[in-house]
Structures are given as structure tokens and as C-alpha cells.
Amino acid sequence: MDGKGHILVLPFPAQGHVIPFMELSHRLVDHGFEVTFVNTEAYHSLVLAALPQASGGETALGVGIHLASIPDGLTGDDDRKDIGKVTDACSRHVPQHLERLIAEMEATGRPKVKWLVGDMVLGSCFEVAKKLDIRVATFWTASAACLAIMLSAPKLVDEGVINDMGKCRSDMQSDDTFHDLFVEYPYITFLTTRTEAAGWAERDETFELAPGMPTLPTSQMPWMDGTGTPVGHPALFELITRFEKFNSLAEVVVCNSLDEAEVGTFKLFPDILPIGPLFADGEFRKPVGNFLPEDERCIKWLDAQPNRSVVYVAFGSMAIFDPRQFEELAQGLELTGRPFLWVVRPDFTVGLNKAWLAEFQQRVAGTSIIVSWCSQQQVDPYGAANVLAHRAVACFVSHCGWNSTMEGVRNGVPFVCWPYFCDQYLDRSYITNVWRVGLAVSPSADGIVTKEELRSKVEQVLGDDDIKERARLFMDASRRSIRGSGSSFENFIKFVDLLSE
Structure with missing residues (x-):
């Protein structure tokens, strides 16, 4: 394929991350790039099984996207809905497997990878890319406000809003110790950590990072489960405190949002570029990496x-x-x-x-x-x-x-x-x-x-007619943003131009 270059796309292994990364990949292919899309092995097999029937998984995706897989460091019996456990395993194991995959691709004659477009949650892989002289871009799949709060986590620790790893018990020495407390809460059973673990709110108050951003109780920070309890293994919050470093390794950060939706956030973090709302194609016919078979009714x-x-x-x-x-x-x-x-x-x-x-x-x-x-x-x-x-x-x-x-x-x-x-x-x-x-x-x-x-x-x-009218106005704004001179469209072209260098 004679295109603008070979891009390695690396989403965190969860459906809500894989779909927007696949949508972005289709858009990049439309602009002349060759994409290798890397899932962990467990989800790679699900994506292949759920793809529309064609002459093979890659063909069903269309020309330009190649599917690849790497281990996630977990066993077949591990619960891959335990975000903390998955995050910890991926942070420790995925970088080495990614380096091996890149070497194997080059050994088989594939074009050298020019850019890694990676998930911030897998930021531990950014150093591998730098080591291999691969440039790094970050695609953030949640709201820009969520990323802004996570990038501000060290500051929130310093200000005493949340606690840090120093609060963890010194006798926590094994993974099993982190997973020995169950909290029964309304309609969900949460598997959580001891109360001494990091990421807990020090004060019960309403939190607003900057004017114009959403207000949030300190018990509902983005790494919490709804009870005020950090989700899973403390390694998740420790990883979040490293987002600042990961961010510094990336040349650009793009997100699936639009200017009008998060005005206060983009004013506080102007370097985060909204390129959304994303979709794979106007007809919604391109597969976007679903994990389950389809129901056509x-x-x-x-x-x-x-x-x-x-x-x-x-x-x-x-x-x-x-x-x-x-x-x-x-x-x-x-x-x-x-x-x-x-x-x-x-x-x-x-x-x-x-x-x-x-x-x-x-x-x-x-x-x-x-x-x-x-x-x-x-x-x-x-x-x-x-x-x-x-x-x-x-x-x-x-x-x-x-x-x-x-x-x-x-x-x-x-x-x-x-x-x-x-x-x-x-x-x-x-x-x-x-x-x-x-x-x-x-x-x-x-x-x-x-x-x-x-x-x-x-x-x-x-x-409520007012709710309906505001929804209509937001629809109009979001559709304007991805057309012609819209802000998300122009940001996406800037992104494409950078990847083309």
C-alpha cells in the first residue's frame, strides 16, 4: 500500500476503548495511512468471531487495517471485567509484547511503524515507542474532563482532596491481599481494596476542577465505583498519577469530543484537541470491533x-x-x-x-x-x-x-x-x-x-420541551463541528497532517 505511513493503533482492552479506536482507524485509512490495530489476545478472538462473514477477519474490515494481537499477562481464568487487575497486568506485560510484535512485523517485511497512536491507559508503552524511534500520539476515549481530572491527580493529592500511595498498608505484599474485601452496595457487588489504599477522597465535598466543568462529589471521581471506593487494584490509581509523564511523551493528544461540549475543559487544557463525535463512516457499514455476535432485528x-x-x-x-x-x-x-x-x-x-x-x-x-x-x-x-x-x-x-x-x-x-x-x-x-x-x-x-x-x-x-430543544441544539452543534470548517474537522486535519510528517 503506497500511503502516508504505517501507524500502530493500541487501545486499552475494553469494548468502550476498542470501538472509538477502530472508528479512528477507519478514518486514518481513509486519509491514506496503513494501520495495524493491536488487541490483546482475549479480545482479538472475540473481534474476529463477531466480524461480518467475508473471506477472513481482515478482509471484512476493509483494505488498510491489519489486526494483530499480544498477550495481556492474565490467565484464562482471570476476570477481565476487573479493571484494576487488567490495568496492572497490561502495564507490566504489554510493553514487552508490543516491542516483540513490532520486531516481528519488521522482520516479515512490513513497513516500519512511523507512529504509535496509543491509549493513555497503556502509556507504559510510550517509552517502548520512543526507544524504537516511533513517534507517539495519544487518543483519549472518555471525556476531556475525565482526562483533565486524571492529569490533575498529583495536584489533588498535594491539595489534600484525595490520598496517595503513601496511605497504603505496608503489609500489602501480594495481589491477593488487594482483593480480599467485598463491599455490598445497592444492586452491585463491588470487589474493592482496603480502605487504606490510594485514591480515596480525604474530604466529602463537591468538586469542580475549573469554572464551566462538571461538578462532581469527591466520592465519584473517575477511578471510583460509585460507592466512593477506588476500583480494584491500587495499581490503577498509581498508573493515573503517571499520566502527566505519559502525556509528556506524546506529541499530540486528541479526544472524542467537541469544543461546544466541554468549553471549560478545553480552556483549562488547550493542548487537548477534540476531533469528535467520531464515527467510522457515514453509512455505519464498517465494522468497529464489537466483542459479541450481532442481532439483526x-x-x-x-x-x-x-x-x-x-x-x-x-x-x-x-x-x-x-x-x-x-x-x-x-x-x-x-x-x-x-x-x-x-x-x-x-x-x-x-x-x-x-x-x-x-x-x-x-x-x-x-x-x-x-x-x-x-x-x-x-x-x-x-x-x-x-x-x-x-x-x-x-x-x-x-x-x-x-x-x-x-x-x-x-x-x-x-x-x-x-x-x-x-x-x-x-x-x-x-x-x-x-x-x-x-x-x-x-x-x-x-x-x-x-x-x-x-x-x-x-x-x-x-x-420536557426545553430538554428536547437543548438536545436538538447540541445535535446541530455536534454535526457542524465535524463538517467543512467545523472545529473538530479542522483539528482532525491538523492531526492527519502531523501523522503525515
Whole structure:
């Protein structure tokens, strides 16, 4: 391929990272680059299995993107939804495997890698790139505000807002010690660390990094699980405190956002360039690295529904509800009296009464649809690009992952926010407090979001013309940003020009 150069693309191994990195890769190929897309072995096999049938996985992706894989340092029995454990293993093992992969590619005659476009969470690989004379760019897949807070973590430690590694117990010597405390919280069981570990809030207060940025309780920092507890292994927060160093190794940082969405953040961190909202292609036909097989019923079912009638419900790749919360969610959707399209992953809940679920599905079968996954040819299941653009969709009950948030904004769909953990609380604050394009559910005293609460918030959102109008205005702004002289379009061209040097 006679193009502008060979780029190695390296996302963190999670669905919410792989999808936007694949979307970016398609865009780079459109501009003449050759891309090698590197997944960890566990997810590489899932991506291949979920690709549309063609003459092979790489062919299904189209010309210009080559799929490669490296080990993540975990065993087959390890839980890859444990973010702390995955982050720790990748930080220690991925750099050496990446160096080996690059050497093997060059030995087989592949063009020399010119740039690494890497995930900040895998910033430990940036030094490998520098060692091999490969230039480094960072693509951040969450909100710019999330990155800004993480880059500010050392400062927040110095100011006494959060504690640091010095608070960790000296007797914590093995990985097993870090994973010996379970915290039962509303509808989720969190596996967490001892209270002496790093990243905890020192003060219970509302936090705002700079004017115009979302406000956030110190108990809901982007590395926390919703209870005020840092997620998983303390290595995750230790890694975050190194983001400043990783950032200094990159020549440019781009993110999947737009100027109008995060004005305060980009004023504070003007070197972060928004290039979003990203999408692989205008027709949404290019595969974007989904981990699960496709269900092709979504659009056909939506086509049969009245305009602005459907409640779309999707909670991303990580959320897990216990049976009680799952039943309240299901009954709440039924109580709305509206048709709903609900994406329920096979692992979304554990221990649910199968007879109850079968009876529920039978009751709603005439008006609603539950799918385990939506067809990528028709829909992005984590952000629902085409589903959210469909005339039948009235609102989006969402976990507020950033991909879903950006795609909802781009399509002018109001939100009912139900965040699960980490940066999703920050995204909820954007949606409800800054942009004011949705409302959030509120758990009851025992931590459960009741069916009545869900019905109430859906009705409030659908009955609020101001929310709908602001959602429409944000849709217009986001679409302007990625066209012609739009700010995201111009930033993307700057990015392409840099990668072409």
C-alpha cells in the first residue's frame, strides 16, 4: 500500500476503548495511512468471531487495517471485567509484547511503524515507542474532563482532596491481599481494596476542577465505583498519577469530543484537541470491533414503530445488575406503557429467575423487544449510532459511557441517566447539569432504583420541551463541528497532517 505511513493503533482492552479506536482507524485509512490495530489476545478472538462473514477477519474490515494481537499477562481464568487487575497486568506485560510484535512485523517485511497512536491507559508503552524511534500520539476515549481530572491527580493529592500511595498498608505484599474485601452496595457487588489504599477522597465535598466543568462529589471521581471506593487494584490509581509523564511523551493528544461540549475543559487544557463525535463512516457499514455476535432485528423492529415512541435502553459492556435491580428495571420499562428496545448482554445479570424472565418477555413481546446485541451493520450497541438516529427513538436510558453520550448528543436524543461506575458519573453531570439534555434516576434509601422512579424520569424527560430543544441544539452543534470548517474537522486535519510528517 503506497500511503502516508504505517501507524500502530493500541487501545486499552475494553469494548468502550476498542470501538472509538477502530472508528479512528477507519478514518486514518481513509486519509491514506496503513494501520495495524493491536488487541490483546482475549479480545482479538472475540473481534474476529463477531466480524461480518467475508473471506477472513481482515478482509471484512476493509483494505488498510491489519489486526494483530499480544498477550495481556492474565490467565484464562482471570476476570477481565476487573479493571484494576487488567490495568496492572497490561502495564507490566504489554510493553514487552508490543516491542516483540513490532520486531516481528519488521522482520516479515512490513513497513516500519512511523507512529504509535496509543491509549493513555497503556502509556507504559510510550517509552517502548520512543526507544524504537516511533513517534507517539495519544487518543483519549472518555471525556476531556475525565482526562483533565486524571492529569490533575498529583495536584489533588498535594491539595489534600484525595490520598496517595503513601496511605497504603505496608503489609500489602501480594495481589491477593488487594482483593480480599467485598463491599455490598445497592444492586452491585463491588470487589474493592482496603480502605487504606490510594485514591480515596480525604474530604466529602463537591468538586469542580475549573469554572464551566462538571461538578462532581469527591466520592465519584473517575477511578471510583460509585460507592466512593477506588476500583480494584491500587495499581490503577498509581498508573493515573503517571499520566502527566505519559502525556509528556506524546506529541499530540486528541479526544472524542467537541469544543461546544466541554468549553471549560478545553480552556483549562488547550493542548487537548477534540476531533469528535467520531464515527467510522457515514453509512455505519464498517465494522468497529464489537466483542459479541450481532442481532439483526433492531432496525426492522424500529421501522414498525411510531415516531418518537421508543425508549432505548443500553448499559454498555461492564454493568452487572443483581436480580432485584434487574426486575425493577424491567418492570419500570413496562410501567412506562411505551415500546422499548432493551439491549441485555448475556452477562448483564446473574441468578435471575428464568421463569420470571420468560413470563416478562411474553408479556411485553407484542410491544417491545429485548436483544442480546444489535447488528453493527445497523447499530453500534454501545452508542447505538443508527438506532439513536432512528425516527422512532424518543429517549435513551443509558449508563452514560462516553461513546453512548457522544452518539446520543450527535443524534439529539434526550437521556435518562443511570451511571454504573468510573467516568460515567462525570458524564451524567455533563448531561444533567451542564448541557441539561436529560435527567438522572435517583436510588431509594436502600440503593435500588425503583420501577416507579424509572417510569417517572422517562415521563419527565419525554414531557420536557426545553430538554428536547437543548438536545436538538447540541445535535446541530455536534454535526457542524465535524463538517467543512467545523472545529473538530479542522483539528482532525491538523492531526492527519502531523501523522503525515
